[in-house]
Amino acid sequence: MSTPPASIAAAADEAAPRSRRGRPGYDRAQVLEIAVRLFNEQGYDATSVSSLAAELGLSKAALYHHFSSKEQILQIALDDALGGLEAVLEDALSGEQPTAARLVSVIQGAVRVLTSRLPQVTLLLRVHGNSEIERAALERRRIFDQRVAKLVAQAQREGELRSDIRPSVATRLMFGMINSLIEWYRPAHTSLTPEELVGDVTRVIFDGLRAR
Amino acid sequence: MSTPPASIAAAADEAAPRSRRGRPGYDRAQVLEIAVRLFNEQGYDATSVSSLAAELGLSKAALYHHFSSKEQILQIALDDALGGLEAVLEDALSGEQPTAARLVSVIQGAVRVLTSRLPQVTLLLRVHGNSEIERAALERRRIFDQRVAKLVAQAQREGELRSDIRPSVATRLMFGMINSLIEWYRPAHTSLTPEELVGDVTRVIFDGLRAR
DNA sequence: GTCTATAACGCGATAGAC
DNA sequence: GTCTATCGCGTTATAGAC
Numbered sequence: 001m002s003t004p005p006a007s008i009a010a011a012a013d014e015a016a017p018r019s020r021r022g023r024p025g026y027d028r029a030q031v032l033e034i035a036v037r038l039f040n041e042q043g044y045d046a047t048s049v050s051s052l053a054a055e056l057g058l059s060k061a062a063l064y065h066h067f068s069s070k071e072q073i074l075q076i077a078l079d080d081a082l083g084g085l086e087a088v089l090e091d092a093l094s095g096e097q098p099t100a101a102r103l104v105s106v107i108q109g110a111v112r113v114l115t116s117r118l119p120q121v122t123l124l125l126r127v128h129g130n131s132e133i134e135r136a137a138l139e140r141r142r143i144f145d146q147r148v149a150k151l152v153a154q155a156q157r158e159g160e161l162r163s164d165i166r167p168s169v170a171t172r173l174m175f176g177m178i179n180s181l182i183e184w185y186r187p188a189h190t191s192l193t194p195e196e197l198v199g200d201v202t203r204v205i206f207d208g209l210r211a212r
Numbered sequence: 213m214s215t216p217p218a219s220i221a222a223a224a225d226e227a228a229p230r231s232r233r234g235r236p237g238y239d240r241a242q243v244l245e246i247a248v249r250l251f252n253e254q255g256y257d258a259t260s261v262s263s264l265a266a267e268l269g270l271s272k273a274a275l276y277h278h279f280s281s282k283e284q285i286l287q288i289a290l291d292d293a294l295g296g297l298e299a300v301l302e303d304a305l306s307g308e309q310p311t312a313a314r315l316v317s318v319i320q321g322a323v324r325v326l327t328s329r330l331p332q333v334t335l336l337l338r339v340h341g342n343s344e345i346e347r348a349a350l351e352r353r354r355i356f357d358q359r360v361a362k363l364v365a366q367a368q369r370e371g372e373l374r375s376d377i378r379p380s381v382a383t384r385l386m387f388g389m390i391n392s393l394i395e396w397y398r399p400a401h402t403s404l405t406p407e408e409l410v411g412d413v414t415r416v417i418f419d420g421l422r423a424r
Numbered sequence: 425g426t427c428t429a430t431a432a433c434g435c436g437a438t439a440g441a442c
Numbered sequence: 443g444t445c446t447a448t449c450g451c452g453t454t455a456t457a458g459a460c
Contacts, residue, residue, distance in 0.1 A: 180388025
């Protein structure tokens with residue numbers, strides 16, 4: 001966890017304090033936030049630029065001051081989610097560490113990215129390859145999964161993980177559990193903190209639900 | 213696992229062998245199968261009755277011979293998925309069994325329902341409450357989850373499951389892993405059989421990935 | 425320098441008339 | 443069944459307000 005990468009939310013948080021110049025209205029980060037929320041609620045395709053403009057109380061044209069296209073909004077949000085996950089992996093793979101520790105870092109980093117960038121990751125996980133941008137995002141996810149699966153395979157060879165489950169299957173089950181957080185985890189509506197969740201997920205993945 | 217409940221696919225399999233009478237064409241089960249496939253590929257809302265008719269090579273009017281509405285098709289598919297899951301739970305709760313064994317039955321039964329009715333369950337898990345029917349389905353899912361969570365809580369009290377994780381969280385993580393199967397498990401495209409998967413999932417949920 | 429509005433374009437899908 | 447008018451889509455040009 002060396003360099004927490006920039007996110008949409010972080011950019012908004014940084015920009016908000018310093019007084020803005022020019023005509024008052026939305027800045028890029030604010031528009032992004034609302035757009036991603038709408039994409040998640042209604043689906044990307046089903047969300048028209050008109051409805052986004054209406055939600056913001058803007059004209060359609062005004063949106064094109066902030067973005068060059070509807071797809072660019074999608075692209076930025078997906079980049080944010082994928083970039084966060086990839087940074088977690090890079091971080092875990094760099095430096096001297098036992099394989100098992102690298103895997104712990106990946107799992108915990110992934111949960112932190114999920115919880116801190118819920119809207120962007122939600123969008124990413126719902127993408128189904130309907131356009132070139134979506135297919136590129138799916139491909140990046142595939143590569144990410146493969147790299148984690150390699151880590152799992154190595155941990156199995158080193159005797160750290162059980163070997164009676166294929167690395168690809170173990171990786172998918174693991175991320176199935178992690179990714180499902182987007183379906184129910186709402187930091188605002190629960191007393192479960194992100195760090196408690198990080199601990200719960202790590203324990204269940206490594207040691208399971210059985211009492212010991 | 214006493215009475216494997218009827219499913220769309222099962223109905224089709226049974227109907228296929230025995231020679232059909234009357235005018236040749238699609239029967240209800242075949243239409244259902246194609247419709248659910250389209251709903252999953254394009255989304256329910258985005259799939260027009262016209263496009264479904266086109267896919268089948270039928271007129272819209274012919275479709276309404278099989279079904280009274282587009283929503284009815286959705287309803288039947290969701291009922292099929294929910295009915296399967298609920299039957300698994302009823303089965304696990306009936307009879308004399310330790311709580312832990314009940315939980316194993318629920319998990320394994322759920323994986324079997326997922327793998328044997330992938331299209332219907334996929335549809336169920338993608339529903340987002342956009343209509344009365346979808347909201348009713350979500351409510352049935354919620355009740356199912358709650359009943360399983362009660363089972364988890366009881367298993368914790370009996371010392372069978374670890375108690376350092378809330379029952380609701382444990383249940384969600386568990387079903388997060390199970391439900392994620394719809395994202396990648398394709399019986400036709402892999403050498404992993406459903407029963408191997410049942411075993412893998414059960415082991416990971418109870419004992420985790422760590423070597424022992 | 426930053427944000428927004430009016431007006432209109434080309435295009436594909438869809439619905440209604442025939 | 444085919445044709446066509448219409449609509450809504452993402453997008454653009456231009457200009458004005460803070």
